[in-house]
Amino acid sequence: MQKAFKVSRIMLSVYYAYMVEYRAELVFWVLSGTFPLILMGLWVEAAQGDQFNLSPTDLVRYFLAVFLVRQFTVVWVIWEFEREVVEGRLSPYLLQPVDPAWRHFFSHVSERFARLPFAFLLVGLFLLLYPYAAWWPRLDNLLLGLLAIALAFCLRFLMQYTFALAAFWTERASALEQFWFLLYTFLSGMIAPLSLFPDAVREVVLWTPFPYLIYFPASLLINRPEHVARGFMAMILWSALFWAFNRWLWRQGLKQYSGMGA
Amino acid sequence: MERYLKVLRLFWSTAIAAELEYRLNFLVTALISLGGLAGSLFGLSLFYRNDYEFEGWSWEAALLVLGLFTVLQGFSAMVLIPNLNKIVNQVQQGTLDFVLLKPISSQFWLSTRIISPWGLPDVIFGLVMIGYGGRRLGLGWVDYGLAILPLTLGAITLYSLWFMLGATSIWFVKIYNVTEVLRGLLEAGRFPIAAYPVAYRVFFTFVVPVAFLTTVPAQTMLGQGGRWWLLASALLASVLVVVANRFWRFALRFYTSASS
Numbered sequence: 191m192q193k194a195f196k197v198s199r200i201m202l203s204v205y206y207a208y209m210v211e212y213r214a215e216l217v218f219w220v221l222s223g224t225f226p227l228i229l230m231g232l233w234v235e236a237a238q239g240d241q242f243n244l245s246p247t248d249l250v251r252y253f254l255a256v257f258l259v260r261q262f263t264v265v266w267v268i269w270e271f272e273r274e275v276v277e278g279r280l281s282p283y284l285l286q287p288v289d290p291a292w293r294h295f296f297s298h299v300s301e302r303f304a305r306l307p308f309a310f311l312l313v314g315l316f317l318l319l320y321p322y323a324a325w326w327p328r329l330d331n332l333l334l335g336l337l338a339i340a341l342a343f344c345l346r347f348l349m350q351y352t353f354a355l356a357a358f359w360t361e362r363a364s365a366l367e368q369f370w371f372l373l374y375t376f377l378s379g380m381i382a383p384l385s386l387f388p389d390a391v392r393e394v395v396l397w398t399p400f401p402y403l404i405y406f407p408a409s410l411l412i413n414r415p416e417h418v419a420r421g422f423m424a425m426i427l428w429s430a431l432f433w434a435f436n437r438w439l440w441r442q443g444l445k446q447y448s449g450m451g452a
Numbered sequence: 453m454e455r456y457l458k459v460l461r462l463f464w465s466t467a468i469a470a471e472l473e474y475r476l477n478f479l480v481t482a483l484i485s486l487g488g489l490a491g492s493l494f495g496l497s498l499f500y501r502n503d504y505e506f507e508g509w510s511w512e513a514a515l516l517v518l519g520l521f522t523v524l525q526g527f528s529a530m531v532l533i534p535n536l537n538k539i540v541n542q543v544q545q546g547t548l549d550f551v552l553l554k555p556i557s558s559q560f561w562l563s564t565r566i567i568s569p570w571g572l573p574d575v576i577f578g579l580v581m582i583g584y585g586g587r588r589l590g591l592g593w594v595d596y597g598l599a600i601l602p603l604t605l606g607a608i609t610l611y612s613l614w615f616m617l618g619a620t621s622i623w624f625v626k627i628y629n630v631t632e633v634l635r636g637l638l639e640a641g642r643f644p645i646a647a648y649p650v651a652y653r654v655f656f657t658f659v660v661p662v663a664f665l666t667t668v669p670a671q672t673m674l675g676q677g678g679r680w681w682l683l684a685s686a687l688l689a690s691v692l693v694v695v696a697n698r699f700w701r702f703a704l705r706f707y708t709s710a711s712s
Contacts, residue, residue: 215626215629218629218630218632218633219629219632221633221636222629222632222633222635222636223636224633224636224637225636225639228636228637228639228640228652231648231649231651231652232499232643232647232648234649235647235648235649236499236504236506236647239504241502241503241504242502242504319651362477362480365477365480365484368484369483369484369487372484372487372488372491373487373491375491376491376494376495381495381498382495382498386498386501387498388501
């Protein structure tokens with residue numbers, strides 16, 4: 191237990207140092223997540239006429255929260271893992287007494303801390319544009335929201351890492367992620383709050399993991415929690431499912447892996 | 453001129469031959485663009501579900517914009533993105549030297565070396581969407597024909613922006629994140645510019661000229677653009693082409709090659 195703690199602390203600090211080294215690059219990565227902010231403009235303009243059951247203020251808050259959640263849950267493990275497998279660089283990591291997954295996990299986690307200030311800066315900028323929308327989440331919602339963000343990140347990481355394991359069999363594992371990402375973009379609530387979806391679509395979407403990755407944490411952050419217990423249950427269930435699938439694939443994949451180029 | 457055409461034919465035939473080794477890829481990319489199409493339509497329909505419409509844009513007219521966006525997306529997947537990635541590699545590895553030594557314009561070489569057929573599904577789906585929207589609106593061949601000019605100007609604008617970004621790799625080498633920023637902002641072109649609040653409209657007309665890429669061609673197609681927009685579009689495209697070329701020459705002065 192103590193050893194695990196020490197390993198994670200060291201990995202965090204090492205990867206944090208890596209990330210801070212490329213600060214300018216980080217700014218650009220933050221800026222590349224502007225998609226929710228573009229949609230914010232569209233929806234705010236659309237809601238001026240009161241045809242939707244959400245006010246412009248609600249929508250500004252919602253999309254700023256979406257932007258933040260998205261910043262905290264960006265995952266790119268599949269691109270790195272794919273390269274490691276194709277180039278055979280995975281081999282040395284297999285010899286170490288720590289599962290290589292943790293290395294990726296901690297590099298993602300530490301990047302969150304490095305990108306934090308820039309993300310808040312951008313939110314502040316948009317609050318200048320819409321000063322009437324400034325808000326504070328209630329303390330309990332904030333805590334639950336942070337927990338939901340952490341879980342959402344873990345779930346998204348698990349899903350992408352599971353697809354990444356397909357790299358043991360094919361050279362284009364990232365195509366899986368590209369397809370999954372489409373579903374994620376359109377069903378997670380990034381393009382619109384789920385309450386604006388047609389009822390039938392919403393009912394179906396709630397059974398998929400997507401809305402819990404963005405819509406659920408974002409609605410906690412803006413003090414409009416919905417079915418909190420059910421949301422957390424769904425996230426845990428999906429994580430468990432992907433965890434089991436992931437470990438099984440990992441064992442099968444290692445049998446298959448031949449260490450190209452090594 | 454003739455020499456350039458001949459070179460272009462050689463470039464593209466070899467590039468296509470190389471890409472066709474991965475035929476299964478075509479199926480995968482076609483599926484992905486079909487999924488993207490369904491998603492975009494779904495996203496647009498969310499706005500039009502409750503009797504709302506973007507100011508002055510009916511559902512069919514908004515489809516034209518989305519179709520034009522999809523066509524341009526296909527165009528950049530075919531020509532712009534693969535070549536841009538190539539520039540970055542060449543700067544990183546120092547192989548840009550060989551390009552500079554060749555007796556043709558280095559800008560031409562770098563912008564046309566590769567063509568990737570994988571953007572084709574997007575182009576086709578985009579054209580289908582334009583055709584569908586246009587039929588419902590009763591547009592004729594003349595209207596489509598008129599839109600070719602602003603669309604070409606939009607494509608030229610897009611190319612110049614990409615190429616200038618590519619040129620910055622001389623200084624910054626790895627620029628994938630910068631291109632991601634541009635790509636993220638261009639997403640705004642999925643919707644007519646009239647759908648945005650004023651501050652956004654100013655930004656997407658004067659700072660990142662998204663309005664000229666999709667909205668202006670769609671307006672021309674609908675016959676409501678007005679000459680001034682067309683003129684502005686032409687002006688923007690020609691200025692950017694010249695600037696891109698100048699900028700590339702300027703950037704080359706700072707190129708010091710790698711590891712030699």
